Amino acid sequence: MIAELGHFGLALAVAFAIAQGILPLWGAHRGQARLMQTAPALALGQMIALGVSFLCLVLASVADDFSVLNIAENSHSLKPLLYKITGAWGSHEGSILFWCLILAICGGLVALFGGPLPASLRARVIGVLGLTACGFEMFALLESNPFARIWPPPLDGRDMNPLLQDPGLAFHPPILYFGYVGMAVPFAFAVAALLEGRIDAAWGRWVRPWTLAAWSALTGGIALGSWWAYYELGWGGFWFWDPVENASLLPWLVATALLHSAIVVEKREALKTWTVLLAIGAFAFSLSGTFLVRSGILNSVHSFANDPARGVFILGLLALVIGGSLLLYAIRAPKLGASGLFAPVSREGGIVLNNILLCSIAAVVVTGTLYPLLADLLLGQKISVGPPFFEATVLPLACPVFFAMAVGPFLSWKRAHLGPALIKLWWVAIVALVVGLVASMGMHAVPAIAMGGAAWMMLGALADLVERVRLFRVSLGNSVSRLLGLPLSSFGAMLGHFGLGMSVAGIAYMSLAAQTVVLLHPGEHAQVAGYDVKLVELHDAKGSNYNARVATLDITLDGRPVVTLSPERRAFTTQAMTTTEAKIHTNLLRDLYMVLGEERDGGAVLRLHHNPLAPWIWLGALVMALGAGCSLADRRLRIAAPTRAAAKAARA
Amino acid sequence: MNRRWLLLAPLGIAAGAGASFYAMLSGMKRGTFDPRGLPSQLIDKPLPEFNLPGFSRADVVKQGRPVLLNFFASWCVPCIEEAPTLMKLRAARVPLWGIAYKDKSEATDAFLLRHGNPFAHLARDLSGDVGIEWGITGVPETFVVDGSGIVRWHFAGPLPDEAAQVLATRFAA
Numbered sequence: 001m002i003a004e005l006g007h008f009g010l011a012l013a014v015a016f017a018i019a020q021g022i023l024p025l026w027g028a029h030r031g032q033a034r035l036m037q038t039a040p041a042l043a044l045g046q047m048i049a050l051g052v053s054f055l056c057l058v059l060a061s062v063a064d065d066f067s068v069l070n071i072a073e074n075s076h077s078l079k080p081l082l083y084k085i086t087g088a089w090g091s092h093e094g095s096i097l098f099w100c101l102i103l104a105i106c107g108g109l110v111a112l113f114g115g116p117l118p119a120s121l122r123a124r125v126i127g128v129l130g131l132t133a134c135g136f137e138m139f140a141l142l143e144s145n146p147f148a149r150i151w152p153p154p155l156d157g158r159d160m161n162p163l164l165q166d167p168g169l170a171f172h173p174p175i176l177y178f179g180y181v182g183m184a185v186p187f188a189f190a191v192a193a194l195l196e197g198r199i200d201a202a203w204g205r206w207v208r209p210w211t212l213a214a215w216s217a218l219t220g221g222i223a224l225g226s227w228w229a230y231y232e233l234g235w236g237g238f239w240f241w242d243p244v245e246n247a248s249l250l251p252w253l254v255a256t257a258l259l260h261s262a263i264v265v266e267k268r269e270a271l272k273t274w275t276v277l278l279a280i281g282a283f284a285f286s287l288s289g290t291f292l293v294r295s296g297i298l299n300s301v302h303s304f305a306n307d308p309a310r311g312v313f314i315l316g317l318l319a320l321v322i323g324g325s326l327l328l329y330a331i332r333a334p335k336l337g338a339s340g341l342f343a344p345v346s347r348e349g350g351i352v353l354n355n356i357l358l359c360s361i362a363a364v365v366v367t368g369t370l371y372p373l374l375a376d377l378l379l380g381q382k383i384s385v386g387p388p389f390f391e392a393t394v395l396p397l398a399c400p401v402f403f404a405m406a407v408g409p410f411l412s413w414k415r416a417h418l419g420p421a422l423i424k425l426w427w428v429a430i431v432a433l434v435v436g437l438v439a440s441m442g443m444h445a446v447p448a449i450a451m452g453g454a455a456w457m458m459l460g461a462l463a464d465l466v467e468r469v470r471l472f473r474v475s476l477g478n479s480v481s482r483l484l485g486l487p488l489s490s491f492g493a494m495l496g497h498f499g500l501g502m503s504v505a506g507i508a509y510m511s512l513a514a515q516t517v518v519l520l521h522p523g524e525h526a527q528v529a530g531y532d533v534k535l536v537e538l539h540d541a542k543g544s545n546y547n548a549r550v551a552t553l554d555i556t557l558d559g560r561p562v563v564t565l566s567p568e569r570r571a572f573t574t575q576a577m578t579t580t581e582a583k584i585h586t587n588l589l590r591d592l593y594m595v596l597g598e599e600r601d602g603g604a605v606l607r608l609h610h611n612p613l614a615p616w617i618w619l620g621a622l623v624m625a626l627g628a629g630c631s632l633a634d635r636r637l638r639i640a641a642p643t644r645a646a647a648k649a650a651r652a
Numbered sequence: 653m654n655r656r657w658l659l660l661a662p663l664g665i666a667a668g669a670g671a672s673f674y675a676m677l678s679g680m681k682r683g684t685f686d687p688r689g690l691p692s693q694l695i696d697k698p699l700p701e702f703n704l705p706g707f708s709r710a711d712v713v714k715q716g717r718p719v720l721l722n723f724f725a726s727w728c729v730p731c732i733e734e735a736p737t738l739m740k741l742r743a744a745r746v747p748l749w750g751i752a753y754k755d756k757s758e759a760t761d762a763f764l765l766r767h768g769n770p771f772a773h774l775a776r777d778l779s780g781d782v783g784i785e786w787g788i789t790g791v792p793e794t795f796v797v798d799g800s801g802i803v804r805w806h807f808a809g810p811l812p813d814e815a816a817q818v819l820a821t822r823f824a825a
Contacts, residue, residue, distance in 0.1 A: 242729060277662060284666070292673065311677045319670050326663035333659045370669075372789075377676055386754070386790075387727065517761060580766055597765040605765050 003068050006056025007147040009049045010097070013104065014137045016046035020107070020130025024123035028195070036123035040111035043126050046133065047108035050101045057097060057146055058088045067153035070094060070146045076159035078545040086170035087160055093146035095173065099290065100140055102174075102181040103133045110185060117206065124192035125185075132184060135317045143313050159545065162572040162579045168228040176221025176248060180286040182214025183251055186258065187283035190276040191325050194332040199276070204266030207279065209632055211262060212492075215255045216628030222248050223621030230614075231582050231593075238510075238617060241390045246369045247289030253362040254282040257355040264348050268413060270341075271348070273333045274355070280329060284322045285362075291318060343415040350408035357401045364393045395446065402453040402504070405497050406460020410467065428463050432456035443511055450508035457501030461494045492631030495623050502620030509613035521603040529610035531592060532556045536564075538604055546570040548581075551596045551604055555585070567596040567606075586615050694786060694795070694803040702782045706775030707749065713801040718823065720748045721795045722771070722811075723783060725755040726763035728791040734810035735767035742770035744820035749773045753791050754780040 020042035027035025057070075061084050066072040074091040075084060083090075089098040107129040114122045140146070189207045193199045225248065230238040239245060258278040264271045291314045342348040368385045406428060410421035422429075436452025443451070466472075468490065469482040518526040520535040527533070536552040548568045555562045565583040572579070585592040591614045597605035694700075702709050712719055722738065724731045741748050750771035752760040757776060764771075777783055786795070789808055796805035796819070807815065 237727065240727060240729060273659070281662070311680075312674070315670065315673055315677060322666050323663065323670065326666050330656075330660040330663050334655065373676060374672060377672055377679075515758065515762070517758070517765060595766065598768065607762055607765060 002056050002060045002063070003065065003147040003149065006053045006060070007145070009051075009053030009056060010137065010141050010145075010147070013046050013049040013053060013100070014134060014141055016042055016049055017104075017130050017134035017137055020046060021127055021132075021134050022130075023127075024130070025127035025195075028120045028123040028127070031120075033119065036119050039123045039126040039130075040114075042130065043104075043107040043111040046130070047101075047104040050097075050104045050137075054088070054097055054101045057094060058085055060147075061085065061088050064157070066155075066157050067149050067151065068146075069148045069150045072150060072154050072157045074160050075157040076545060077156050079157075079159060079165070080544050082167070082170060083160060083165050089173050089177075090160060090164060090170075091146070093140070093144045093148075095177075096136070096140045096144050097146050098174070099177055099181060100133060100137050102177050103129065103136065103184055106181060106185050107133065110188075121189075121192055121196060121203075124195050125188045128188040128191045129184060132188070132321055135320060139313055139317060143310050159572070162546070162570065166228065166232050168224060168232065172221060172224045172228055175217055175224060177290075179214050179216075179218025179221045180248075180251065180290055182210065182217055183255060183279075183283040183286045185210040185214065186279040187325070190279035191328060193276060193336070194325075194328050197332060197335040199265065199269075199272045199336050201266050201269055204262050204264075204269075204275070207275075208259070208262045208266065211255060211259050211279075211282075212628045212632050215252070215259055216625040216632075218248070218252050218255060219621050219628070220625045222252060223618050223625075227618050231584055232579070238614075241368070241387045243369050244289075246365050247285075247292070250285040250289060250362050250365055251282050253358050253365070254278055254285055257358040258282050260351045260354050264351055268342065268348055271352070272336045276333065276336065277329060278355070280322075280325050284318075284325075287318055287321060342413070345411065345418055346416045347408065347411045347413045349416075350404060350411050353404055354401065354408065357397055357404075361394055361397045361401075364397065365390065368393070399449070399453065402457055405457050405500070406463070409460075409464040409493065409497075424467055425460060425463055428456060428459040431459055439508075443508075447508040447511040450504055454501045454505035454508060457504065458498050461497040461501065464490075464497075465494050488634035489631045492627045492629075492634065495627030495630055497627075499620045499623030499625075499627060502616045502623060503618075504620070506613050506616030506618075506620060510611060510617070513609060513611045513614070515607065515609045517597075517605065517607050519600060519603050519605050524603075526606070526608060528592075528608040530557065531562065531610065533594070533606070533608055535604065535606065538599070541568070543570065546572045549596065549599070551606065553583075553594055553606070555592060563592070565592070565594045567594045569596050588615050588619065589613065591615060695806060697803060699795075699797050699801050699803055700782075700785045702785065704751065704775040704777055704782060706751075707773045709801070711773070712749065712797055713799075715747065715799065717747070717799045718804070719797050720746055720819065720823075721751065721797060722748060723751050723753045723777075723786075723788050723791050723793045724763075725753045725791045726759040727755065730810045731763075731792045732767060734792050735770070737811050737813055737816045738770035739768045740813070741816050741820060744824065746820055746823045747772055749775070751775045751777050751782065753777050753783045753788070 020039065023035050024039035060068050061071050061075055064077045070091050070093045075087050088094045107126060110125055110129065186207050193203055226238045258275065261271050261275045261278055265275050368389050372385055406425060407421055410424055432452045432455040435455040436448055439451035440448035468486060469479040471479045514529040516526065516528050520526055522535055522537050525532055525534045534554045536554055538549065538551050541548040541550050548570045550566050550568045553565045555565060563585040565585055567583040568581040570579050570581060580595055582593055582595045591611040593609035593611055595607040597607060699709055699712065738748060748770050792810055794807045794811055795803055798804050
């Protein structure tokens with residue numbers, strides 16, 4: 001019964017989406033206010049219907065209703081409650097429904113907070129979101145129905161892959177999906193602007209908060225995924241250049257470019273056509289990333305059940321959404337017209353450089369991911385592209401980004417001089433050089449350069465702040481009051497740049513990670529990077545759907561106790577698979593990372609890692625996401641702000 | 653006019669990508685295109701000469717009976733997926749020899765420790781030259797070499813359980 005209710009909710013949402021995709025757009029085209037006004041109600045209706053539908057799927061999963069095919073294939077009565085709930089978005093069908101739900105929530109948010117937008121723009125944005133949602137909800141309903149029944153129902157389910165039964169991974173997809181799907185809003189704004197044939201500074205101001213929100217979710221989602229790989233798959237690796245990882249990196253790169261170029265639209269009304277293309281591109285990469293992975297074309301562990309028939313349906317949808325918007329772009333973009341001239345050396349120029357480099361990195365990653373497929377298709381040659389290709393091509397493009405990141409904020413709009421900007425950064429350059437040189441004594445060249453780059457970025461971000469508050473040039477009190485008076489968005493930019501520096505430092509330092517593999521009997525010791533590790537004992541433990549073997553390790557440094565860790569090996573009964581639960585102790589400057597291996601003659605094989613600065617990789621991402629949050633909290637960027645400013649100007 | 657064409661370029665690129673994906677998908681449906689499987693050039697040909705730390709071609713041929721050769725790497729996520737299947741083959745006493753492809757030795761050891769070591773012998777192809785010589789397209793890939801050193805069977809990608817069962821019965825016979 002619950003499943004049927006969910007099925008009905010999905011069908012109802014499709015009906016709402018069709019209406020939402022037609023009425024407001026037609027109304028905006030014909031200038032009929034009454035039709036345009038239907039948009040918010042339809043978007044909210046769609047959101048509620050899909051919300052109910054998804055809730056039904058969760059309830060059916062919690063209730064162990066194995067007559068629902070999707071639940072029988074991915075759940076098990078003994079699976080912990082948390083994973084029964086999160087399993088709702090862990091399966092192929094469930095994840096598509098969840099994807100649609102987030103798109104509907106985006107539409108609902110625009111409906112709720114878009115009141116101050118001009119009526120025709122709001123109607124068009126919601127209409128475009130409705131059209132997009134309609135396509136993907138139809139896919140969920142017709143091709144991948146999560147509520148399909150089987151008869152007779154099995155006694156118990158087949159259980160979920162044990163690797164995926166992990167709290168980090170349970171919350172990774174929702175955050176990542178918010179990032180992916182959130183890009184639909186800037187996309188809808190871009191298409192709406194093309195339909196309107198007009199883009200102004202206010203448009204830039206409206207698009208920015210949505211892009212920021214989606215970008216911070218995407219940053220968080222990617223970081224969480226790589227953190228999961230680090231501790232769950234973990235032999236210390238955190239990024240594998242797997243097609244699925246690349247698929248999440250691409251929209252991130254393009255969205256980062258969009259985030260910056262939207263500022264130029266807002267401040268200078270330049271780069272309009274380019275910004276619109278970036279908004280379309282970010283969503284196009286999000287879409288192709290999420291869906292091509294599911295078609296089985298890209299070879300990856302993350303891939304779901306492969307079904308070429310589904311792939312063709314998805315490809316048709318992608319062709320409509322991406323092809324349609326790019327066709328519209330080709331026809332209407334010339335209308336947007338360029339304005340706002342600027343010199344090559346200027347803040348705008350810096351942002352153009354940032355955009356070019358980020359898009360080049362994206363192009364390289366696309367090439368590396370797709371070239372093996374194309375070579376196979378066109379030339380009949382099988383080749384594989386691995387991490388060495390990506391490292392060799394991305395790094396040279398990333399270095400100039402790192403360099404420009406610190407300089408950009410010092411350039412003024414319209415026309416600037418490089419000399420004075422560089423002079424303000426003299427102390428940063430010296431420190432970065434010293435850090436690089438010191439690092440080059442202990443490391444290989446590439447990580448040492450990256451360390452210097454990281455110092456340059458982090459201190460450059462601080463230097464920007466120092467410059468703004470005129471520290472040491474005016475009295476301290478004056479500096480503090482300047483600091484308090486700074487707009488939140490300038491903290492946002494600083495945190496974003498600082499966070500990237502932290503991540504780069506963490507990645508570079510990982511090259512110094514130490515690891516040893518030892519066979520210890522209870523009572524014996526081993527050393528890793530100065531830490532003394534003692535195996536105290538080994539014992540059995542039982543979880544709800546697995547049996548575990550647990551080792552207790554006492555770790556001391558120079559005789560002082562640091563921590564007691566208990567890594568596990570878990571044998572999952574239903575899936576006949578073992579996983580190892582690494583245990584990590586972090587003090588934010590280094591990770592102690594302990595893994596229990598096989599047992600042999602009364603002893604246990606242990607893998608002991610010491611990963612200096614590893615936590616910074618993910619802390620940096622967190623700081624970047626926080627930076628975005630900071631910018632979002634800035635009053636000037638609130639969604640209603642442009643209208644209020646316009647009203648004020650009209651009164652004055 | 654130039655600008656017009658420039659604005660059409662994104663659509664053209666997207667259309668090209670879409671058309672190739674369509675060709676791949678319809679190929680997959682007909683069975684003419686398989687992104688995972690591929691016919692090896694080596695089938696029914698003698699195994700190329702190689703000499704790696706661990707074992708050489710001579711060691712394989714010396715066995716005088718069929719051997720299963722598996723290319724793997726610790727950095728390859730599908731290899732983790734394949735590991736339980738290989739352990740089953742080992743339990744079925746199939747002579748399984750492993751070649752670690754472009755992998756640091758410590759990382760390989762840690763991988764085998766973690767996921768179990770199914771291999772009777774282990775060779776290390778640090779440079780990846782042997783992999784290139786054999787024409788492997790990625791890891792994991794599995795070859796069956798008969799007693800006279802002729803490659804008889806090949807599979808790209810993680811070995812499915814069904815294939816492993818067939819192999820186990822064939823090797824037992």
